[in-house]
Amino acid sequence: MLKDPTRGPSASISAQTPEDEIDLMELVRTLWRAKWLIMACAVLGFLIGVWYGFFQATPLYTARATVALESRESQVTDLTSVMAGLGGDQSTINTEVEVIRSRGLAEKLVDELDLVKDPEFNAALRKPEKYTPGAIVRNVVRLIRGEREAALPSETVQRDRTVAAVQSAITVSNLRQSYVFELTAVTQNAEKSALLANALAEAYIQDQLDVKFAATERATEWLSERVLELQTELETSESRLKEFSSNTDLISPEGLVGLNRWTAPIEWSGVNVSAWSASGLWARCVRGPGGG
Numbered sequence: 001m002l003k004d005p006t007r008g009p010s011a012s013i014s015a016q017t018p019e020d021e022i023d024l025m026e027l028v029r030t031l032w033r034a035k036w037l038i039m040a041c042a043v044l045g046f047l048i049g050v051w052y053g054f055f056q057a058t059p060l061y062t063a064r065a066t067v068a069l070e071s072r073e074s075q076v077t078d079l080t081s082v083m084a085g086l087g088g089d090q091s092t093i094n095t096e097v098e099v100i101r102s103r104g105l106a107e108k109l110v111d112e113l114d115l116v117k118d119p120e121f122n123a124a125l126r127k128p129e130k131y132t133p134g135a136i137v138r139n140v141v142r143l144i145r146g147e148r149e150a151a152l153p154s155e156t157v158q159r160d161r162t163v164a165a166v167q168s169a170i171t172v173s174n175l176r177q178s179y180v181f182e183l184t185a186v187t188q189n190a191e192k193s194a195l196l197a198n199a200l201a202e203a204y205i206q207d208q209l210d211v212k213f214a215a216t217e218r219a220t221e222w223l224s225e226r227v228l229e230l231q232t233e234l235e236t237s238e239s240r241l242k243e244f245s246s247n248t249d250l251i252s253p254e255g256l257v258g259l260n261r262w263t264a265p266i267e268w269s270g271v272n273v274s275a276w277s278a279s280g281l282w283a284r285c286v287r288g289p290g291g292g
Contacts, residue, residue, distance in 0.1 A: 062186050063193035065201040069096060069179035070208075093174050100172045100181060100204050106163045108203045109196065116158060120188055121165040124158050170200060 031038070069092075099105070110116060119125040153161070171184045183204075185196035 058188050060186050060188060061190040061193045062184060063190070063197040064185075065183045065197040067100075067181045067183065067201050067204060069093065069181065093179070097172050097174060097181065099207070100183065100200070101167065101170065103163060103167065105200065105203050105207065106166045106170070108207075109166055109199055110159065110163050112203070113195065113199060115166060116155075116162050118162075120192075121162045121169070122158055123161065123165075124153055166196075169196070 110121075115121045117125070169186055171186075173182050173184070174180070175182060183197050183200050185193045185200065187193045187196060
């Protein structure tokens with residue numbers, strides 16, 4: 001029995017090839033039939049975006065302040081590194097950036113602006129959200145675990161969290177090839193952002209002044225102690241000199257003057273005697289030894 005060569009594997013493959021191809025016209029017809037559903041989804045997405053942007057999303061405002069680094073160096077009373085200005089190398093600039101970001105300055109801002117009472121930075125003062133997706137999930141998890149609502153944290157914990165929130169709201173950068181720092185504050189209020197940026201700049205400047213004043217005070221204290229030591233050494237030396245003078249027979253200036261007056265006639269008389277002896281010797285030489 002002979003087989004038909006057109007009914008082999010190659011024939012089945014060629015028969016399946018047209019079914020695997022995508023018909024673009026058919027796809028367009030399908031999308032056109034669902035055009036109203038697609039338009040409804042697009043309009044719904046647009047309305048949700050408008051609702052979230054104008055009613056749910058919190059606007060953020062950015063304020064910037066600039067501070068210049070003083071790189072000139074100065075010294076106090078010729079003491080090396082007692083009160084020196086900041087250098088201009090990259091390591092010094094990076095150090096000052098970290099100083100501005102430090103927790104110490106953030107704590108000063110929190111205390112000066114009383115940010116512990118600000119719900120934006122102190123999450124414990126915010127009203128609990130009940131109908132947001134995150135709040136719903138947290139409530140469900142709390143009910144499943146049988147947990148109670150968390151108690152209000154202590155004042156210390158609130159302050160620490162407020163300081164951390166202030167640090168996260170502040171960024172510091174150095175403008176390239178310059179000694180200028182740019183301080184950026186981002187909050188939910190434009191005036192608050194400007195106030196926070198300016199307060200941070202003032203706190204940094206005041207901190208630098210405090211450091212310099214402290215260095216000056218240490219230098220003054222060191223100089224005062226050194227002057228007292230030198231004065232004590234001088235008084236000790238003077239007392240030793242007086243003790244030495246009292247135990248030793250020294251000629252006073254008046255005694256030296258009297259001694260000079262007493263020895264002067266002797267010197268002149270010695271000169272006369274010598275002159276007289278010289279004249280007698282000359283006479284003997286002229287007359288000769290025999291008297292002639």
